[in-house]
Amino acid sequence: xxxxxxxxxxxxxxxxxxxxLIKKAMRYxxxxxxxxxxxxxxxxxxxxxxxxxxxxxxxxxxSTAHTIYHGPYKPLDGQTxxxxxxxxxNLSFSVKAGLLMRQTHHWAADVFIAAMAMxxxxxxxxxxxxxxxxxxxxxxxLLLFTSLLExxxxxxxxxxxxxxxxxxxxxxxxxxxxxxxxxxxxxxxxAPFPGKxxxxxxxxxxxxxxxxxxxxxxxxxxxxxxxxxxxxxxxxSARHTERRVVGLPTFPAQTPRSIALLxxxxxxxxxxxxxxxxxxIWQWGPFEPWLATNGAQPDWYLGWxxxxxxxxxxxxxxxxxxxxxxxxxxxxxxxxxFVLAVLAAFPxxxxxLTGDRRVHNxxxxxxxxPNRTAFGVAFLSWVFLIFVFGAADRIFVLWGLSYDTQLFxxxxxxxxxxxxxxxxxxxxxxxxRAADLLEEDQxxxxxxxxxxxxxxxxxx
Amino acid sequence: MTCRGWIKFRSVAALTVVVALGTAAIAAAQPQSGIVRPxxxxxxxxxxxxxxxxxxxxxxxxxxxxxxxxxxxxxAGHVLGEGPPLRNVGxxxxxxxxxxxxMPLRNIYSQPGPQRTRVLFTNKEIESMVMYVASLxxxxxxxxxxxxxxxxxxxxxxxxxxxxxxxxxxxxxxxVTGALVPPLQTLTDRQIAQAVRIGPYLMPRFxxxxxxxxxxxSIIKYVQWTNRPDNRGGWGIGNVGPIPEGLVAWWxxxxxxxxxxxxxxxxxxxx
Numbered sequence: 001x002x003x004x005x006x007x008x009x010x011x012x013x014x015x016x017x018x019x020x021l022i023k024k025a026m027r028y029x030x031x032x033x034x035x036x037x038x039x040x041x042x043x044x045x046x047x048x049x050x051x052x053x054x055x056x057x058x059x060x061x062x063s064t065a066h067t068i069y070h071g072p073y074k075p076l077d078g079q080t081x082x083x084x085x086x087x088x089x090n091l092s093f094s095v096k097a098g099l100l101m102r103q104t105h106h107w108a109a110d111v112f113i114a115a116m117a118m119x120x121x122x123x124x125x126x127x128x129x130x131x132x133x134x135x136x137x138x139x140x141x142l143l144l145f146t147s148l149l150e151x152x153x154x155x156x157x158x159x160x161x162x163x164x165x166x167x168x169x170x171x172x173x174x175x176x177x178x179x180x181x182x183x184x185x186x187x188x189x190x191a192p193f194p195g196k197x198x199x200x201x202x203x204x205x206x207x208x209x210x211x212x213x214x215x216x217x218x219x220x221x222x223x224x225x226x227x228x229x230x231x232x233x234x235x236x237s238a239r240h241t242e243r244r245v246v247g248l249p250t251f252p253a254q255t256p257r258s259i260a261l262l263x264x265x266x267x268x269x270x271x272x273x274x275x276x277x278x279x280x281i282w283q284w285g286p287f288e289p290w291l292a293t294n295g296a297q298p299d300w301y302l303g304w305x306x307x308x309x310x311x312x313x314x315x316x317x318x319x320x321x322x323x324x325x326x327x328x329x330x331x332x333x334x335x336x337x338f339v340l341a342v343l344a345a346f347p348x349x350x351x352x353l354t355g356d357r358r359v360h361n362x363x364x365x366x367x368x369x370p371n372r373t374a375f376g377v378a379f380l381s382w383v384f385l386i387f388v389f390g391a392a393d394r395i396f397v398l399w400g401l402s403y404d405t406q407l408f409x410x411x412x413x414x415x416x417x418x419x420x421x422x423x424x425x426x427x428x429x430x431x432x433r434a435a436d437l438l439e440e441d442q443x444x445x446x447x448x449x450x451x452x453x454x455x456x457x458x459x460x
Numbered sequence: 461m462t463c464r465g466w467i468k469f470r471s472v473a474a475l476t477v478v479v480a481l482g483t484a485a486i487a488a489a490q491p492q493s494g495i496v497r498p499x500x501x502x503x504x505x506x507x508x509x510x511x512x513x514x515x516x517x518x519x520x521x522x523x524x525x526x527x528x529x530x531x532x533x534x535x536a537g538h539v540l541g542e543g544p545p546l547r548n549v550g551x552x553x554x555x556x557x558x559x560x561x562x563m564p565l566r567n568i569y570s571q572p573g574p575q576r577t578r579v580l581f582t583n584k585e586i587e588s589m590v591m592y593v594a595s596l597x598x599x600x601x602x603x604x605x606x607x608x609x610x611x612x613x614x615x616x617x618x619x620x621x622x623x624x625x626x627x628x629x630x631x632x633x634x635x636v637t638g639a640l641v642p643p644l645q646t647l648t649d650r651q652i653a654q655a656v657r658i659g660p661y662l663m664p665r666f667x668x669x670x671x672x673x674x675x676x677x678s679i680i681k682y683v684q685w686t687n688r689p690d691n692r693g694g695w696g697i698g699n700v701g702p703i704p705e706g707l708v709a710w711w712x713x714x715x716x717x718x719x720x721x722x723x724x725x726x727x728x729x730x731x
Contacts, residue, residue, distance in 0.1 A: 034725030041717050073690065075616040075682065092692070103693050110709035115717065161620065161629060162701060257724050264720045268713055276712075277693030278705050284629055285620050293624040294634030294641060300706025391703050393635040403635060 029247035030254040031233040035126075037261055038119040044265035045112035046219065050212065052105040052273075059095050061087040062157060062204035064197050073282050081286040084200060085159040089282050104273025109151045111269060113301040116144050124346075124376050126363035128232045130356075134347045136229065139222045141343055145336075146214060148301055153207040155279060155299060157200070162279070164287025165296045168193060169309075173332030178325050194289055232363040242361045295393055304383055307390030308335040311410055339383060367436070370429035377425045378418035385414045495564075495580050505584045510592030513585055517564050522546050526596040542568050549658075550599015554590040556654035573639045573661045605653040607681040609674070615682025618675055622666065630699045631686045638662055644683050652680045 013019045030036065063083040069076045072093050081089075091098035120140065123129055129137035152170070156163045171193045174185035190196030233240055233247065240246050248254050272278075284293065298306060308331030317325035350372060351357055366373040388395075389410045396403050496516030502509055514522075521543030523529045528545030543565070546553070557563045561579040568574075581589070594601070620629055626641045628634050633643035639662040644652065653676055659665025671679070689699055697704035 032725075034722045037721040037725045041721065075612045075685065077613045079613055079617060099693060106705075107709070107713070110705060111713045111717070114709050114714050118714065118718075161624075260724050261720060264724070265717060268716050268720075272708070272713060275694040276708055277691050277696050278708075279702075280689075280691065280693055280696070280699070283689055283699065284701075285616055291620050291624070293620070293629040294626055294636070295628050295632075295700060297702040299702050300709060303702075303706065394700070394703050396635045397633060397640060403637075 026249065026251040028227060028250045029230075029245045030250065031231045031247045033234055033236075035122045036231060037257070038115060038122055040258060040261050041115040041265055042112060042119055043219065043223075044262045045108050045115055045269065046215065047262070048108040048266050048269050049105060049112060052101045052108060053208065053212070055097075055101045056091065056105060057208055059087060059091050059098060060084070060157075062200050064159065064194075064200050076282065076285065079286065082159045084157060085281070085286045088158045088160070092280075092282060100270070100273050102273075103276075103278050104270050106155070106278045107272040107276075108269045109154060110278075110300060111265075111272075113144070113147055113151065116140075116147065120144065120343075121376075121380070124343075125366040125373055126232065126234075127360065127369055127372065128363050129347045130360040131347070131351070132229050132359055133225075133232070136222055136225045137347060138344060139218055139225070141340060143215060143218050143222065145340055146211060146218070150207065150211045150215065151299055151301055153203050153211070157203055157207060158279075158281050159200075159287055160279075160281035161284040161287045161291060161293055162281075162296050164194070164289070165292060166298050168289070169298075169306075169328075169332075171195075173305075173309075173328045176326040176329035177333055178329065181329075230361065232361055234365070235362050240362065242359070245361075295397075297390070303390040304387040305332055305336060305390075307386040307388065307392075308332070310392065311386060311389050311407070311414070313411075335386075342379065367429040367432040370426045370433070373429050374422045374426035378422040381421050382414055382418040385410060385417060389414075497585075501584070503584075505587035505591065507588070507591050507595060509585065510588035510590070513581070513589050514592050518543075518546075518589075521565065521568070526593065546593050547597035548599045549593065550597070551590050551594040551602045552600045552654055553658055554593035555586070555602050556651065556658055556660070558586045558589060560651065560660075562660070600657065603650065603653040603657060603673075605649050605673070605677055605680050607649055607677050607684060610677035610679070610681035612678070612681055612685060614675065615678035615680070615685070618671065618679050619682050622671065623679070626663070628700065630689055631683055632698070632700050636662065645687050647683070649680050649684070652683055 061083040065083050066080050067083050067086055069079050069081045069086050069089065071077070071090065073089060076089065088102070091102050093099070123137065123140070152166070156167050156170070171185060171189060174188070175181050177184065186192070188195075188202065189199050190202075230245055231247070233245065235241075237246075285291075297303065309328060310331070312327065312331045314327055316323045316327050353371075364372075389406065392403055392406045392410070395401055395406060496513075498509065498512040498516070514526075520541035521529060523543070523545070526546035526549075528547075529542050531542070558581060559579060561576045562574060564580070565574055566577055579586075590602075593599075619627075619631070623631075626634070626636050627644060628641075631644035633641050635641065641663075647655075655663065656666050656671060656676060656679070657668075686699075689696070691699070697708060
């Protein structure tokens, strides 16, 4: 008799001897706290991105060759457009489930990076980046910044009015890098903006193969290192110590949770994709270098760069008649690199400042590290305010606060608000901690009294 | 002086006046309190009524018989008067500015540009004043566009070429240095045609050489189409692009996922 379960399992195990590994994986203990699931949301958005992205590549034509659009969308009928643009419009109008896939893909990208940002905050504010997990932290940052580039390439490929304007800004920022910027940008574009047709092939292969592969490898590394060093955990009871892992095993406890979260994430993304319109490229129309639309914006995750470009006072560094550092460099290159550098260096800076070089497997409650929490909030608010200023024109249109007034307010606010927040948050953390300690003292005292009373009663 | 040159001059003049007179001048340039009407109004629009209304409501700024006033001076009702000549704006200009609720201007210093209020005149009164202003010189008449003859695709193309840089490609408006650019969703065909030919405030004016009447029909057809664009992707969230999309990602998707995490990650009961 053939046993339908055991026999195949035995077959595989005899040839791979994977059983011990799988057993180990099944027994891996997950910390029992909701905030540890944020990273999983990132992973599941990535899976949705890959799945929907593959579908899109079946229909998308990465070429800027010109063609004439004839199709159901009347405002474009008879217009000369690129193959890339036409195929993306066709995806939205004629391909079965094409629009759903396109929109879900785009929403998944927006959510992927949003979830990554939330995951990053969780790790930061609980000190989970500390020894021995600094590498995981660095790989995470690399994932985040690579994803920004991936998203940018994704919406740039479509060759609609917005993406063309975004590429023009990218081109300008690329050129602004001192010394190497010019040759490098020209090498990538193949020619001055809008570049050679090959540029499209380059963007395409980078977007659909190179970067996804890189992301997948980085995610694999990230997770392997998490598994090797284990998750951090909160000290929820006396049983949780630096040296003992308390949690739920992969199977049977964590597996249903993860599957549920995967399904829920996919459901949210597909619902958004089906119900809320994102990047209606047919409405934007095709791009030509002399065209522009008011209020063009990048996707949200690049909004902080637009904010920085706009906030930066306009000055160039010149040597004689030669412009060494053109203005876009500050907001478009230096600013994101600075943010990356601060985040990347943070584990080491903190270690230096606190003198704490120990291994940490217990996650801090944010209040228990007042300085870190205060710095994190301040830094976050700095980046956030710069991000908000990227939308200053819309704020003006909506609420009538004039652009110049906003410019003035933000140029001051981005320094004052973080500074104030730093001290406020630090104070709040300290007070909360003091209250905690007081409570603990009280409990201990009550316990002592109770014990003594018990002893007295026993004595009589 | 051309209209555009005049506006430049006006800004400079205005600035000088503001600096010179300080806040007192600004206080004096407060909204005109209501509209001055003759005691008797004939039942039909007439040149006479137009003249009377003009004298009562417009001459403070636009001068006697549309001669224009180049340097601000206090006129009736303590309104600081200043305005371009109206000799050659014709029925087209008068009709547009009156029906859009621009005139009588409330405040010649409002920022970031002249502000529109409600339309304060009745239809009969507007027609009378339009007649009167038209009689002052040889200006263009009221245009009669026919967007039904236009072509939507040409319209989109022309609109992106000439207008989207300021008005946003779906005519949702925006900001350019020195002015808020209005959205164009609630206008009549005629108003759009007039705006293109007149070029109010910072907007450039497009002559029939730049945009022919036939092209204008297409543009108008497209602009009217933007009232109900093809939102086949679902809820259009304003048709202004990535900002509302980012808000949806952070205020709809992220909270949903956070709630999911909180529910799914709820702790198991421990004894």
